Amino acid sequence: xxxxxxxxxxxxxxxxxxxxxxxDLDIKDGEFLVxxxxxxxxxxxxxxxxxxxxxxxxxxxKIGGRTVNxxxxxxxxxxxxxxxxxxxxxxxxxxxIGYGLRIRKMPKDxxxxxxxxxxxxxxxxxxxxxxxxxLSGGQRQRVAMGRAIVRSPQVFxxxxxxSNLDAKLRGQMRSEIAQIQxxxxxxxxxxxxxxxxxxxxxxxIALMKRGVLxxxxxxxxxxxxxxxxxxxxxxxxxPMNMALCRLDREGDSLVVELGSQRLRLAPGVLGEQPGLExxxxxxxxxxxxxxxxEDAALTKDAEHAITADVALVEALGSQIMVHFSLDARAPxxxxxxxxxxxxxxxxxxxxxxxxxxxxxAFEPRSRVRVGQQITVTxxxxxxxFFDPETSAAIRD
Amino acid sequence: MSSGMPTPATGAAGAADGRALGDGPGLLDTPKxxxxxxxxxxxxxxxVGWRHIVALLAVAFSLFPIIFVISAAFNPQGxxxxxxxxxxGASTENFTGLLERTAFKHWFINSxxxxxxxxxxxxxxxxxxxxxxxxxRFKGRRxxxxxxxxxxxxxxxxxxxTIYIMFTRITELYPSLGFxxxxxxxxxxxGGALGVNTWLMKGFFDTIPKDLDESAKVDGATHTQVFFGIxxxxxxxxxxxxxxxxxxxxxxxxxxxxxxxxxxxSKTLAVGLFGLVAGERNNNFGIFAAGTLLTAIxxxxxxxxxxxxxxxxxxxGAVKG
Numbered sequence: 001x002x003x004x005x006x007x008x009x010x011x012x013x014x015x016x017x018x019x020x021x022x023x024d025l026d027i028k029d030g031e032f033l034v035x036x037x038x039x040x041x042x043x044x045x046x047x048x049x050x051x052x053x054x055x056x057x058x059x060x061x062k063i064g065g066r067t068v069n070x071x072x073x074x075x076x077x078x079x080x081x082x083x084x085x086x087x088x089x090x091x092x093x094x095x096x097i098g099y100g101l102r103i104r105k106m107p108k109d110x111x112x113x114x115x116x117x118x119x120x121x122x123x124x125x126x127x128x129x130x131x132x133x134x135l136s137g138g139q140r141q142r143v144a145m146g147r148a149i150v151r152s153p154q155v156f157x158x159x160x161x162x163s164n165l166d167a168k169l170r171g172q173m174r175s176e177i178a179q180i181q182x183x184x185x186x187x188x189x190x191x192x193x194x195x196x197x198x199x200x201x202x203x204x205i206a207l208m209k210r211g212v213l214x215x216x217x218x219x220x221x222x223x224x225x226x227x228x229x230x231x232x233x234x235x236x237x238x239p240m241n242m243a244l245c246r247l248d249r250e251g252d253s254l255v256v257e258l259g260s261q262r263l264r265l266a267p268g269v270l271g272e273q274p275g276l277e278x279x280x281x282x283x284x285x286x287x288x289x290x291x292x293x294e295d296a297a298l299t300k301d302a303e304h305a306i307t308a309d310v311a312l313v314e315a316l317g318s319q320i321m322v323h324f325s326l327d328a329r330a331p332x333x334x335x336x337x338x339x340x341x342x343x344x345x346x347x348x349x350x351x352x353x354x355x356x357x358x359x360x361a362f363e364p365r366s367r368v369r370v371g372q373q374i375t376v377t378x379x380x381x382x383x384x385f386f387d388p389e390t391s392a393a394i395r396d
Numbered sequence: 397m398s399s400g401m402p403t404p405a406t407g408a409a410g411a412a413d414g415r416a417l418g419d420g421p422g423l424l425d426t427p428k429x430x431x432x433x434x435x436x437x438x439x440x441x442x443x444v445g446w447r448h449i450v451a452l453l454a455v456a457f458s459l460f461p462i463i464f465v466i467s468a469a470f471n472p473q474g475x476x477x478x479x480x481x482x483x484x485g486a487s488t489e490n491f492t493g494l495l496e497r498t499a500f501k502h503w504f505i506n507s508x509x510x511x512x513x514x515x516x517x518x519x520x521x522x523x524x525x526x527x528x529x530x531x532x533r534f535k536g537r538r539x540x541x542x543x544x545x546x547x548x549x550x551x552x553x554x555x556x557x558t559i560y561i562m563f564t565r566i567t568e569l570y571p572s573l574g575f576x577x578x579x580x581x582x583x584x585x586x587g588g589a590l591g592v593n594t595w596l597m598k599g600f601f602d603t604i605p606k607d608l609d610e611s612a613k614v615d616g617a618t619h620t621q622v623f624f625g626i627x628x629x630x631x632x633x634x635x636x637x638x639x640x641x642x643x644x645x646x647x648x649x650x651x652x653x654x655x656x657x658x659x660x661x662s663k664t665l666a667v668g669l670f671g672l673v674a675g676e677r678n679n680n681f682g683i684f685a686a687g688t689l690l691t692a693i694x695x696x697x698x699x700x701x702x703x704x705x706x707x708x709x710x711x712x713g714a715v716k717g
Contacts, residue, residue: 053610074616086607090629100615103625147615157614 002064002154003029004050004187009059011045011211019045021211023059030185032178034202036192038234038342042211044159047191051080051157064154074103079148080157083164085140087132087147094119094128097146118150121180138169145177149184156181156188162197174201195235199223207231209338229391230335232287232384238321239343240287241358242336243328244388247276247284256286259327259354261306265380275394276385285331285391287384290321293360295368296375305377310370311357320362324374330356335391465685474682490686500687502661503668507647508694510578510664514585515642519635522590526597527623531609541598548591553651559584560655576662581653585646593638600634601627636705644695665691 004027011020020042027033035043048054049061052073061068068076079100087096094115095102101111119125122142132140141161148156161177162170178201181188192198198205199219206216207230215227219235226232232240245256254265254276270276276284296305308324315321330336360376368374385394460481468479472487494500528534529541567574574580604627612622628635650666657663663671669687672680 051610051614053613073610073613074618078614080611080614082607082611084605084607086605086611088608088612088626099612099617099625103616103621147611151615 002187003027003031003062004155004189005060005062006046007060007062009046009049009061010057011042011049011054012057019211020049023213025206025213025216027187027189030187032181032188032190032201032203034190034192034198034205035208036195036198036205036234037208037214038338039193040210041208043191043193043208045211046208047157047159047189050076050155050189051078052076076155077153078155078157079151079153080159081144081148081161083160085132085144085161085164087140087143089132092129092131093124093135093143093146096132096143097124097150100147100151114150115146118146121149122146137165138173141165141169141173145180149180149186152184152186154187156186156190158188158190160192161190163192163194177201196237199235205235207234209335225393225395226287226384227393228335229285229287229331229333229386230339232386232393233335233339234342236289238290238359239339240289240384241293241356241360242285242287242331242386243326243356243358244283244285244331245328247279247282249280254280256284258286258306259329261326263306263378263380264304265383266304269380269383272381273385273394273396275396279385279387279394283388284394285333285336285386285388287386288358288378289382290359290361291319292379292382293358293362294377294379295322295362295366296377298363298366299377301377302375304380305375307373307375308358310368310372310374313368313370315364318364320364320366320368322360322362322366322368322374322376324358324360324376326356326358327354328356329354331386331388331391333388333391465688468681468685469689471682471685474680476681479681490680490682491690493680494683494686494690498672498683498687499660499663499668500690503663503665504690506578506657506662507665507691510581510585511643511647511694513578514582514589514646515639517582518586518589518593518642519639521586522593522597522638523628523631523635524623525590525594526601527627529594529598530601531606541595544591544594548595552588556652556655559652563656576657576659581656581664584652584656585642585649588652589642589645593642596638597631597634600631604630632705636702640698640702640706643698647691647695 004025006023006025009020009023010018012018023042023046025033025046035046037043045054049056050063052068052071056069063076063078088099091099097118098111098115101114106114115128116125119128122145124139124142124146127135127139127143132143135143141164144161148158158177162173165173174197177190190197190201198207202219204216204218205222207214207222209230215222215231217225222231222235226235226240229242233242243258245258248255248257250264253267254270256263256265296302306326308326310322310324312323313320314323362368386392387394464479464481467481467483468476469490470483470486470488471479472485472489473479474490478484529537563574563580566580571577572579573583608626608630609622612626617625647664648666649664650670653664653667654670657667665687669684669691672684672687
């Protein structure tokens with residue numbers, strides 16, 4: 001087991017594409033780090049550089065304190081699980097799992113013992129004599145896992161290992177992989193584009209965008225304190241509701257002009273985030289999570305509230321997702337545009353730019369119906385503020 | 397074939413059903429009209445029957461020369477004019493004559509050894525080249541591939557004069573690699589077959605997911621281990637195809653072998669058998685036909701031995717599915 005350090009690591013492809021830019025990342029011994037981001041953000045490239053399957057253009061890549069820039073894959077003592085599983089079709093499950101050990105010329109009975117041990121851990125014992133094509137997707141995935149754990153390597157690398165499974169199996173394997181990693185305590189780098197996997201599996205999440213690391217934090221921390229609009233929009237489902245508005249002062253409290261409405265912020269907001277002072281009288285991007293809004297009929301709080309027409313209601317049982325439009329401006333910065341493109345948001349594209357669609361999570365007691373005009377209480381103390389140009393979060 | 401053909405009765409029933417469905421209203425208008433058996437037979441022929449005729453013609457077309465050669469081989473008179481499709485008399489005289497009066501045994505061994513060694517070596521060499529071309533990105537990869545293709549476009553005998561001059565010198569300096577030797581000819585054949593085989597194999601190598609190589613590398617395998625342990629077992633179908641093609645190409649090759657091999661016992665089958673009918677008279681076509689029949693044996697045997705490898709689909713299940 002070992003720590004993995006990226007020190008100003010860059011990757012520039014021959015065609016000039018800068019896939020990873022100045023990546024600084026310190027992954028602790030035994031940590032489960034999830035590299036997440038939209039496709040083409042450089043996360044897989046970063047992983048493949050750890051594996052030694054891509055050269056490092058500049059910077060230093062260290063595993064367990066040893067610089068591995070010039071060390072070939074086979075000497076790095078790592079194991080990798082591929083998205084396609086990459087099982088050897090001409091070998092049985094047992095041979096697949098034991099391949100790395102055979103290559104290392106381990107005694108036969110030792111290989112056998114280790115393969116059986118790994119197979120038992122993954123419920124594969126009865127399939128040891130089968131070939132990959134006789135297995136289901138989930139079983140193949142397990143064999144790929146088995147091949148990684150049997151070697152007890154210093155680092156596990158996983159490249160979207162669950163993306164070929166159906167939703168149910170994915171949920172199951174998610175917890176299984178997390179459990180195995182926890183039991184073995186092996187440093188793990190896990191690449192995914194699925195923010196749910198990132199939130200549920202990782203000790204920490206590293207979010208990348210266009211080759212640049214955006215934020216590294218524990219899942220809850222990243223959810224609650226996103227560093228910028230991109231992180232805020234990428235982490236969380238449904239994504240954070242955002243709008244571009246004007247910030248004003250009214251008496252001793254702040255007010256945002258949300259289209260034709262004015263939303264009064266709680267008095268403590270300015271005290272907690274004095275940085276907002278600079279934005280008074282200017283545009284600002286506000287963000288609010290779905291669960292931080294509630295049906296005003298239940299909260300009896302109309303002071304920090306907005307009104308809207310309900311466009312869609314999704315009852316999930318434990319909560320009710322209420323979609324509504326506001327005549328506020330949509331943020332125009334690069335991050336917001338990237339997010340819209342990423343989510344392939346046809347709804348947003350169809351809407352005017354001075355209309356935003358928000359989703360609120362109401363309690364199931366709420367009796368909201370489609371078409372109804374409702375008042376929504378906003379927990380303004382939990383509101384996020386971002387700079388409309390740099391898209392960075394406004395803290396302190 | 398007859399088992400695949402429906403009996404006239406079921407054929408008629410099928411056609412009647414088809415008519416009933418297709419011309420439903422028409423049939424209702426004239427309910428008493430019986431279904432014509434003749435027209436039913438006709439529709440069976442237009443749907444299925446003609447395919448059998450085509451198949452029979454094709455089989456007859458391709459079997460005719462083989463049957464004629466077999467007939468000639470067993471014809472004791474040994475002339476073309478006395479040979480008919482159905483042999484008039486049968487004797488093994490031609491075969492005994494071939495084995496006793498000519499150096500057929502030497503030619504046979506020469507041919508099989510040269511074809512086997514050249515086929516196997518060129519298969520291996522082109523597999524190595526194809527692996528490099530398929531997996532690595534290096535300077536000159538594309539020009540290299542193009543060059544291989546370009547060289548193939550010139551007919552082999554263009555190089556004949558050069559080869560002759562080269563081997564005249566080689567025979568002087570290293571007689572064991574020169575004219576009338578196995579190795580000389582094997583080296584020549586290997587070079588000739590490399591281009592096509594490399595292209596053929598590269599195409600197949602490209603279908604093996606690169607993830608497999610990478611996975612093996614991370615598992616600790618060297619390039620050599622990846623090649624022999626992972627890639628080669630997965631490309632056996634193309635290895636078999638290329639091996640078979642090189643073997644057939646080599647064992648049938650006449651032009652170069654005819655220049656290269658001049659001494660009686662060093663000839664290959666193609667050169668030796670041609671010698672039997674190259675004279676202006678006294679050509680015994682019976683012996684020649686017997687020789688060609690025996691020549692087919694190694695090729696057919698190799699084909700049967702390799703047949704099970706020439707089925708693809710080994711790579712299925714390597715990745716998701």
